[in-house]
Amino acid sequence: MLGNFGFQDSRRATSHGFLFCLKDQTITKMKKDARLRVDSELDGSLSLRVVPPTLIAAEKEEAKAVLTLFFKKQGLSNAVAARIINKSDLFIDHLVSRLHSVHKSRYLVGRELTTLEIRDALIPYLESLLEEHGSMLADVVENFPHPPIKDKPITVVSPPDSAPDSKQVKAVSRVTETSPAGMLRPQVVYLMELGMDLEKIKLITRRFPAFAYYSLEGKIKPVVEFLLELGVPKSDIPIILGKRPQLCGISLSENLIPTMTFLEDLGVDKKQWAKVIYRFPALLTYSRQKFKTTVDFLYEMGLSSENVGKVLTRCPTIISYSVEDKLRPTAKYFRSLGADVSLLLLRCPQTFGLSIEANLKPVTQFFIARGYTLEEIGTMISRYGALYTFSLADNLIPKWDFFLTMDYSKSELVKFPQYFGYSLEERIKPRIALVKKAGVRLLLNQILSLSSRNFENALEKKMKQQQQQLTDQV
Numbered sequence: 001m002l003g004n005f006g007f008q009d010s011r012r013a014t015s016h017g018f019l020f021c022l023k024d025q026t027i028t029k030m031k032k033d034a035r036l037r038v039d040s041e042l043d044g045s046l047s048l049r050v051v052p053p054t055l056i057a058a059e060k061e062e063a064k065a066v067l068t069l070f071f072k073k074q075g076l077s078n079a080v081a082a083r084i085i086n087k088s089d090l091f092i093d094h095l096v097s098r099l100h101s102v103h104k105s106r107y108l109v110g111r112e113l114t115t116l117e118i119r120d121a122l123i124p125y126l127e128s129l130l131e132e133h134g135s136m137l138a139d140v141v142e143n144f145p146h147p148p149i150k151d152k153p154i155t156v157v158s159p160p161d162s163a164p165d166s167k168q169v170k171a172v173s174r175v176t177e178t179s180p181a182g183m184l185r186p187q188v189v190y191l192m193e194l195g196m197d198l199e200k201i202k203l204i205t206r207r208f209p210a211f212a213y214y215s216l217e218g219k220i221k222p223v224v225e226f227l228l229e230l231g232v233p234k235s236d237i238p239i240i241l242g243k244r245p246q247l248c249g250i251s252l253s254e255n256l257i258p259t260m261t262f263l264e265d266l267g268v269d270k271k272q273w274a275k276v277i278y279r280f281p282a283l284l285t286y287s288r289q290k291f292k293t294t295v296d297f298l299y300e301m302g303l304s305s306e307n308v309g310k311v312l313t314r315c316p317t318i319i320s321y322s323v324e325d326k327l328r329p330t331a332k333y334f335r336s337l338g339a340d341v342s343l344l345l346l347r348c349p350q351t352f353g354l355s356i357e358a359n360l361k362p363v364t365q366f367f368i369a370r371g372y373t374l375e376e377i378g379t380m381i382s383r384y385g386a387l388y389t390f391s392l393a394d395n396l397i398p399k400w401d402f403f404l405t406m407d408y409s410k411s412e413l414v415k416f417p418q419y420f421g422y423s424l425e426e427r428i429k430p431r432i433a434l435v436k437k438a439g440v441r442l443l444l445n446q447i448l449s450l451s452s453r454n455f456e457n458a459l460e461k462k463m464k465q466q467q468q469q470l471t472d473q474v
């Protein structure tokens with residue numbers, strides 16, 4: 001069963017750290033024949049193109065990242081997934097061999113695979129193995145190329161958290177390597193010139209080891225220059241790459257630019273790309289199906305195409321939220337309060353990224369405990385979507401306590417829930433003090449939302465009106 005996967009050929013082809021490489025006549029006939037078989041299997045002819053060892057190393061790291069993600073989706077912890085992968089070098093070699101088989105035409109013309117292409121090539125294959133082997137998949141991976149032992153007792157020993165992953169150690173070591181002249185690698189020097197210090201580069205590499213193997217001219221520099229052309233400030237580049245180093249593994253012409261065009265067709269403001277990417281650089285690494293699923297949900301909630309574009313531009317992170325596990329349950333919850341969900345999505349889409357149990361329900365209970373009805377709470381959230389994003393301890397409770405000293409009806413907060421969005425010390429207390437000193441009464445909206453000059457004018461006007469009324473009474 002396992003022999004049909006071409007495991008042995010993959011093992012031979014990768015034993016020296018490269019594929020598709022024919023050496024000179026001094027190589028033994030057996031090894032040469034093994035490589036000829038691999039080349040014939042992949043493209044039906046003999047390829048004379050050499051795949052650089054650094055590219056093979058980078059593809060191995062990408063394959064490990066895909067396999068790790070796949071195992072985590074099956075419910076394994078990071079530690080267990082890492083343990084399996086650290087014992088599965090031959091299977092990783094086999095995955096790289098499959099990449100070369102699936103994308104043989106790319107290698108014939110010397111073009112590197114992108115992160116998305118690697119993922120799209122490997123995930124379906126891993127899913128087929130999972131369907132075939134079920135709970136034995138981890139054993140298939142560890143024992144490759146030998147069939148797993150059925151009914152083998154599984155003993156999981158998680159490595160200490162402090163023990164660094166071997167691939168991380170190798171990648172970080174590569175980042176810090178210097179030439180005989182004491183120079184760091186060109187890509188490291190380039191990143192440092194952009195404002196990224198060596199410790200930051202090492203931190204990124206520990207989190208995403210494949211970053212250490214990205215070439216300067218082929219991957220990193222083209223993406224950086226593209227971002228700069230979009231208007232991204234140079235000072236933001238380290239932040240963006242720190243958030244999503246995988247961007248450097250994505251083809252500009254085949255992935256990034258087409259994805260941006262696709263998003264622009266959905267309504268993303270092309271003039272705002274610098275801000276959108278800074279807010280959520282991972283946006284450009286999602287599949288079109290993921291975009292479509294989220295956009296379809298937004299339409300279902302009643303947003304117009306124009307407003308869908310506004311939501312994606314203002315809050316690109318909404319794409320990362322699961323429709324069925326996050327967006328739909330949250331919409332259902334807010335509807336149970338009587339809130340206008342489409343309006344809430346437009347005004348404060350980030351609210352839909354909050355936990356119902358940990359964030360939303362405690363805020364609802366806070367207002368219920370203070371005498372507000374569900375209808376009033378629904379009105380408040382519809383008028384001020386950010387209301388549920390505030391901390392109870394640091395915001396809502398201290399501002400409520402101060403509100404009780406202001407001699408206003410609690411219905412004022414239903415009319416103007418934005419009260420909770422103003423600084424207690426810098427805005428609310430100083431202005432309330434001025435109003436009390438003047439001996440007049442203004443609407444809460446007037447006190448807080450007006451600019452300083454307009455507030456002073458409104459206060460002065462109210463004082464004059466009150467003085468005139470006293471004069472008329474006399």
